[in-house]
Amino acid sequence: MKKIRYGMVVDTRRCVGCKACVFACKSENKVPEGFCRDWIVEEVRGFFPDLKAEIRSERCNHCSKAPCVSNCPTGASHFAEGGVVLVNHNKCTGCKACMAACPYDARYVHPEGYIDKCTFCLHRVKEGKDPACVSVCPTKTLHFGDLNDPDSEVSRLLKTREWKVNAPETGCEPNVYFLV
Amino acid sequence: MLQIPIQQPVEMVTTRMNPHVHPHLHVWGYEIPTYLFLGGLVGGILILSSLLGFMAKKKGKQVSPVVAWMPLVSLGLLSVGMLFLFLDLSHKLYVWRFYTAFEWTSPMSWGAWILLIVYPVGFLLSMNLLSEKGREKVVAFCPMKRLGMKSPLKALADWAAKRSEGLLTTGMFAGIALAIYTGILLANNGGRVVWSSALMGPLFLASGLSTGAAFFLLFRSREEEHSSLLRLDIIAIIAELVLLFLLFLGYGTSGTGGHSALSNFLGGPWTAPFFGLVVFLGLLVPLGMELYEKKHHAVATRLVPILVLIGGFFLRYVLVASGQAISIAQVTVH
Numbered sequence: 001m002k003k004i005r006y007g008m009v010v011d012t013r014r015c016v017g018c019k020a021c022v023f024a025c026k027s028e029n030k031v032p033e034g035f036c037r038d039w040i041v042e043e044v045r046g047f048f049p050d051l052k053a054e055i056r057s058e059r060c061n062h063c064s065k066a067p068c069v070s071n072c073p074t075g076a077s078h079f080a081e082g083g084v085v086l087v088n089h090n091k092c093t094g095c096k097a098c099m100a101a102c103p104y105d106a107r108y109v110h111p112e113g114y115i116d117k118c119t120f121c122l123h124r125v126k127e128g129k130d131p132a133c134v135s136v137c138p139t140k141t142l143h144f145g146d147l148n149d150p151d152s153e154v155s156r157l158l159k160t161r162e163w164k165v166n167a168p169e170t171g172c173e174p175n176v177y178f179l180v
Numbered sequence: 181m182l183q184i185p186i187q188q189p190v191e192m193v194t195t196r197m198n199p200h201v202h203p204h205l206h207v208w209g210y211e212i213p214t215y216l217f218l219g220g221l222v223g224g225i226l227i228l229s230s231l232l233g234f235m236a237k238k239k240g241k242q243v244s245p246v247v248a249w250m251p252l253v254s255l256g257l258l259s260v261g262m263l264f265l266f267l268d269l270s271h272k273l274y275v276w277r278f279y280t281a282f283e284w285t286s287p288m289s290w291g292a293w294i295l296l297i298v299y300p301v302g303f304l305l306s307m308n309l310l311s312e313k314g315r316e317k318v319v320a321f322c323p324m325k326r327l328g329m330k331s332p333l334k335a336l337a338d339w340a341a342k343r344s345e346g347l348l349t350t351g352m353f354a355g356i357a358l359a360i361y362t363g364i365l366l367a368n369n370g371g372r373v374v375w376s377s378a379l380m381g382p383l384f385l386a387s388g389l390s391t392g393a394a395f396f397l398l399f400r401s402r403e404e405e406h407s408s409l410l411r412l413d414i415i416a417i418i419a420e421l422v423l424l425f426l427l428f429l430g431y432g433t434s435g436t437g438g439h440s441a442l443s444n445f446l447g448g449p450w451t452a453p454f455f456g457l458v459v460f461l462g463l464l465v466p467l468g469m470e471l472y473e474k475k476h477h478a479v480a481t482r483l484v485p486i487l488v489l490i491g492g493f494f495l496r497y498v499l500v501a502s503g504q505a506i507s508i509a510q511v512t513v514h
Contacts, residue, residue: 044190067368070285074281093269097286100369167371
């Protein structure tokens, strides 16, 4: 049996940019004021009236080849269960090598000094729940599951819909997919 | 029908209001470039002290006091650099965590351990190069000696004095490791288009050698040592210019990310600081003045080494600041 590889699928056709995911994350993870672990990007391309818009809910990509993990000098950034990238606060020196390494700028310095980021709500996932952002999404934009399980919802979506990942040229093998 | 691709304007709105997440607002401030500058400078000093030691020993002579004391003095500079490193940490109480792990994929972890090696090597190098009188002066500083106890420094100094080429070679390798890792630290970030080049290590090594030579030239050394240092500085500056040219050539031939990095320096926000402070004031002017001094045996001036040191600092400052401002995810079209 293949190892679990958690991933997220974001349906850009469904996202309305309501920011429920952002607020759910802040509430669930007690993210301090002025900071965020996930965010909304609204992208508009073209010349009026020929415009094309896309709304994306973005977060740490929990890359399979995460440069934040390989660049961390103390082993604070590490791969946890299901390939989720976590930061051990008690090992973090706040050197910011991971922030410099992350091509997605997904990390920030927590006011207490350590580096913080999205955890895919692993504490909830271990209890069999979805991450907070997924569970509150009113338009069913966000999907979470095991990418290595061919019958999971995320695998099926990736098999039946067209998708992309952000900046694939980094070679980091991100695990957040965007349905287009 | 053939479709002509049109460059489409893109407007992006994001709820990511956190300045700490946006690298163009902040990852590393002035502390890291200052440390990189001092680390490179100390690396250069160790390499040059060892080199001058080799040259003197070959002629059966002793190096001048400036050269002999410099590795020891440079450890003070390195300590100032490490203070800046400490100031940059946001989780300061956990600084000791650097020394409870060795992560071989992390240049910063390599650097932490290299720094630990440089201290004893620098001390032993000075002990090797100093005269007996000089060694006694150092040993006299040992608090144990003042208390009338047997000083371990004395034993170390005596041990180092008896060593010759092995210690000088170690000094040279420690200097190379220190200077080159500061560049690899940046180059290892594949997502940052300005830094992601294998030339960063050699560039920082060349700059470390140049600033190291410049630091020596601030003080009075023996005529033949001054002449060697001048020659080495000229070579290091030319190497730096060649490496910068190759770096830019690399940007120009490496797609969207590289082009974005290049536009940062050619017409972008870092054009004036880079060409003004680094290339012109820090490299071309001192190179011209050093060539003039060498050709016409002109009287040495302290302005030249000061300009080289300013240029060395701003090279790191501009590269660190501009590099963290652009990530590959920002410049590539999804």
